Amino acid sequence: MTAIAFWLRTAAGWLVGALYSLGPEAGLVLVSVLTGVGVMVAFKYTADRKALRSAKDSIQAALLGIVIFRHDTRTMFAEEWRLIRGSAQYMLAGLRPLAAVIVPMVAIFAQLELYSGFDPIPVGGTALVTVEAGGEALGELAHTTLAGNAVEVETPPLRIEREGEVCWRIRGDEPGRHRLVLNVGGRTIEKSVVVGDGDRAVRLSPHRVRSGFYGTMFGSAERPLPADAPVQAISVDYEPSLVALGPVAMHWIPATLIIATIAALVVKPFLRVEI
Amino acid sequence: MGKRSFAAVASFGAALLLGAATPSHAYIGPGAGMVFLSSFLAIILAFAMALVLIFLGVFRWLFGLFRSQKRREGAKARRVVVIGMDGMSPPIVERLMAEGRMPNFSALAERGAYRRLRTTCPPISPVAWSTFATGTNPGKHNIFDFLRRNPFSYQLELSSTRMRESTRDVGVGPLKFRRACTNVELQQKGRAFWEVLGDEGVFSAVMRVPISYPPPKFNGVALSGMCAPDLLGTQGTFAYYTTAEEEIASYESGLASLLRRNGNGTLTGIIRGPENPSSAEGEPLTVPFELRTNGSSATLMLQGERVKLIPGEYTDWVRVSFRAGPFRSVRGITRFMLLESDQQVRLYQLPLNIDPASPSMPIAHPMIFSSYLQKANGDFATLGLAEDTWGLNEGIIDDDAFLKQCYLFHHERRRLLFDMLGKVRDGAVVFVFDITDRIQHMFLGRAGADAPPDAAPQEVERVYEEMDALLGEIRERLDDDTVLLVMSDHGFGRFNRCVDLNRWLHESGYLAVDDEGAIDWSGTRAYAMGLAGIYLNIEGREAQGIVRPEEAAQLRAELAGKLAEMVDPETGKRPIERAFEARQVYNGPWAEGAPDLIIGYAQGYRVSWESAVGDVGERAFCSNPRPWAADHCLHPAEVPGILFCSHAIDAEDVWIGDIAPTVLGLFGIDRPASMDGWAHSIQVGDGADAEADGAAQVAEVSAND
Known part of the structure; x- marks a missing residue:
């Protein structure tokens, strides 16, 4: 599963990276438009049009019936029940296209999170670095050191025995992509860290994890830690980012949702898709 | 792996991914999100609405209780269902019942009542159904035929509607502009009984009743029938x-x-x-x-x-x-x-x-009602005369193709009816089926010109049996609080000989033609237009009228006498049983617009195709050249309709105009004074009767006249 996640992540990273090379806002808009169009294409070729239309008709009939037969409470409740059934049918009819789009979409949106979800550490700004032992005891992490080039480790390690974690505060001194080096019992493990890099689109990797589908797919842009690594994960807590769409700044999820929906509705009549 | 298996595996996989994800990982993208969001939104809205409805329902129930209390004093039924079967002919129904081929009709007659239903003069669907709806004679509802003539232009018009050009201001505040628009007006006057019911708080569903385009606004729903355009x-x-x-x-x-x-x-x-x-x-x-x-x-x-x-x-x-x-x-x-x-x-x-x-175009009331019907029941024919008799008449399609479309439409209408029976549990449901009329027009004549009135070819017998099956399904859906009426507007006769009234008027010296064969109005005293009417060319009424008003009565009597004595030289038969003077059979504010004479044809005859549209043919009599070989423009006594009721009726002689006041009576509502029909007693429940008012003055010609 880790390997699948890695390759999915790599493919999606290549696509999203190519589009983000035009700039962070342009990249987000392009990915969102492609998503909207892609979903419409998936609906066109995988959805059961008849089932979708039937479910939609049922929902619309129920809504109209509620208005027309509002004088009769019993009939209105029957229409309410039809509305609920129609909605359930609509969800079921949407499962097949959902199944078709879910894997690529998850991979692409995981990458969007890395590109648009966080801000790099500002020059002179600080962030926490957390190393997880992977259990309740610190184990080998009891004697751990952290160092980095162009990054200043400001604090001695704070060991939280109960959580199995060790934390440091770091400060970014120079802009760019740098490496943190963790020394655990003589073994060194690296973690990338990015310090303020202007307006250029940059992919951050808040986590580096040992294995697992979700750990590899989400929140990480680095190779998984070796299987015998003494740590479970290393994380840098970048600040969440907002995307500026014209005068409005918002999280990338609603921004993508809005743009993708508009794109989908624009192409719908041309593709003759039933949604 | 089949498509279904793939879908199942893919769905399972998707569900697994979703199920295993933590909340922060569960975001699945706008596309899939759109599907789920809208669905859940609908479900959440549905539940929210249900809660609001439950809350409001208490008040609604109390209010309804108060209103129905007020209305239901004297009401005998909670629901009345009227099923119209256009053109169903008593002799054929009676024979098929006797042969055991219409068991549901027989059961209805045994448990309730069966009567031959007196129809209108002329016995044509727009006239008869208008009388059914309003409970009045044609002089009060203004529908005398399918067609009427424009006295200013002598052009034929549809009698049911009038198009009116008007302008309308569109816009907001000072930003307004004038826009030309066309309004369609229903020419049927008077008030239909469902409008009266609506005034009294009784909801009605009125479906495909002829002459209901555009439908009037009332407390209920309506879908237009015959005369709704394409x-x-x-x-x-x-x-x-x-x-x-x-x-x-x-x-x-x-x-x-x-x-x-x-x-x-x-x-x-x-x-x-x-x-x-x-x-x-x-x-x-x-x-x-x-x-x-x-x-x-x-x-x-x-x-x-x-x-x-x-x-x-x-x-x-x-x-x-x-x-x-x-x-x-x-x-x-x-x-x-x-x-x-x-x-x-x-x-x-x-x-x-x-x-x-x-x-x-406004084919339903409220406008969204047709959308509701389509969404709930699928597509359906909206054209009034949906069965394409002309396609068969003109040889484009054959019998089989025609019958197939008739039954396709019929089954669509069945679905609509059953939907309404499920929705309207308290009020009136009126539904008219046309298939019986269309199939008889095209097939009944094949029984032969001299066949007895109860003879019918298998295509006609099949549609009667189909209606019996429909009746069985309807009865299964009714409860004891429902009164069911099944009726037809008229019966049917053969149409194998055409009478070209305009040629006859020309040959008799009443109508002049110019060199090109068109009517010369300056020399014409009488002319025929429509299926049953002859008009006098009266000075001051018609644009080029030459008959002085004081001479009109004498001319009408003279023509009526000569028409009744007319003989078809080829068969030796009298083609016209009686020419009724409109002034003697109609009364009311619109009677002046009626043709001066209404022709009651004898069995086998009808006005020619040319004369019906105001042309002058080459011969006064000819054989009917078209497959449309059965009709009902006969003397009203020749073509009564049917009336079946789920409960006993006290009267033996029932007129189609009696149904409106009778239905009102079943809901405990007094017959409006403008109605000509009688409210008959129907034995409902514990034997209490809807009171017969006995006050009506029926101006309609008697079937036995």
Whole structure:
């Protein structure tokens, strides 16, 4: 599963990276438009049009019936029940296209999170670095050191025995992509860290994890830690980012949702898709 | 792996992914999100609405209790269902019941009542159903025929509606502009009984009752029936596409056009739609289509849709959208039938029905009602005279194709009826089925000119049995609080001989023709137009009238006498039983608009096709050349309708105009003074009767007259 996640992540990273090379806002808009169009294409070729239309008709009939037969409470409740059934049918009819789009979409949106979800550490700004032992005891992490080039480790390690974690505060001194080096019992493990890099689109990797589908797919842009690594994960807590769409700044999820929906509705009549 | 298995595995996989994800990982993208969000939104809204309804329901129930208490003093039924079966003929019903072939009708007659129902003069559907609706004679509802003449232009018009050009201010505040628009007005006057019921808080569903286009506003729902137009604004214009150039002819009620062969083996054609509103020349809106033949079948490509055509089978309803401007389109629905795809390709298309999901004309009340019906029950024919009798009359389709479309429409209407029976549990449901009328028009004449009145070919017997099966299904859906009435507006007779009244008037010296054979109004004293009327050319009433008003009474009497004595030289029979003087059989504010004489034909006769549209034929008598070989423009006593009731009726003699006040009486509502019909007693429940008011003065001609 880790390997699948890695390759999915790599493919999606290549696509999203190519589009983000035009700039962070342009990249987000392009990915969102492609998503909207892609979903419409998936609906066109995988959805059961008849089932979708039937479910939609049922929902619309129920809504109209509620208005027309509002004088009769019993009939209105029957229409309410039809509305609920129609909605359930609509969800079921949407499962097949959902199944078709879910894997690529998850991979692409995981990458969007890395590109648009966080801000790099500002020059002179600080962030926490957390190393997880992977259990309740610190184990080998009891004697751990952290160092980095162009990054200043400001604090001695704070060991939280109960959580199995060790934390440091770091400060970014120079802009760019740098490496943190963790020394655990003589073994060194690296973690990338990015310090303020202007307006250029940059992919951050808040986590580096040992294995697992979700750990590899989400929140990480680095190779998984070796299987015998003494740590479970290393994380840098970048600040969440907002995307500026014209005068409005918002999280990338609603921004993508809005743009993708508009794109989908624009192409719908041309593709003759039933949604 | 089959498609279903793949879908199941994919769905399972998707569900697994979703189930295993943590909340922060569960975001699945806007596309999939759109599906789920909208669905959940609908469910959440549905639940929210349900909660609000429960809350409001208490008040609604109390209010309803108060209102129904007020209304139900004297009410005998909670629900009244009236099923109209247009043209169902008593002699045939009685024979089939006697033969045990209509068990549901027999059961209804045994448990309740059966009467022959006196009809109107003339016994024509628009007249009879208008009397049914209003409980009045035609002088009060203003419908005397399918057609009426315009006294200023002598042009024929549809009697049910009038188009009126007007202007309307559109815009907000100072930003207003004047826009031309066309209003359609229902010409039926008086008030239908469902309007009276609505005033008293009784909800009604009125479906496909003739002369209900456009439907009036009232407390209930209505879907227009006979006389609702097609998308072209006509009463039904079929289209015929062919590769045979010699077949491109002018059809009376159809459009023929050429299918052009392309180099790649495909064919192209054009569907002609309604008039383009922005074209000064009145050019029609058009939609092109492509046809690909493949052996005996073919594929129609129309506006991005692929429709499989199988010879002799109708397609499902196909949507056709005509662009009438940048943001405006007019939508219709139609069905196609591939007639031939061998050496020549022949394609038949039903008249373009107004799309019920998005009606461009007011075919329902409220406007959203037709959308509701379409969403809840699927597409259905909206054209009043949906069964394309002209396609059969003009030889484009054969008997089998005609019958197939009749039954397709019939089954659509069954669905609509059952939906309404499920929705309206308290109030009135009125539903008219047309199939009986259309099939009898086209097939009953095949029983033979001298066949007894109860004789019928198998096509007619089949439709009677079909209606019996329908009645069985209806009865299963009714409870003890429901009164069921099953009725027809008139019966049926043969039509094998045509009487050209205008030729006869010309030969008798009442009508003059010019050198080109057209009517010379300056020398004409009387002329025929429509299915049953003769008008006098009265000075001051008609634009070129020459009969002085004081001479009119004498001329009417003279004509009535001569018409009754007319003899068909070929058969030696009298073709007209009686010519009724309208002034003697109608009263009311609109009686002046009636034809001066109403013709009651004898069995086997009807006005000729030419005379019906105001032309003058070549001979006063001829054989009917068309498959439309049965009709009902006879003396009213010859063609009574039927009336079955689920409960006993006290009266023996029942007139079609009695049904409206009788239904009102069942709800405990007094008959309005304007109604001519009687409210008959119907034994309901514990034997209490709806009181017979006995106060009406029926001006209608008696069936025994």
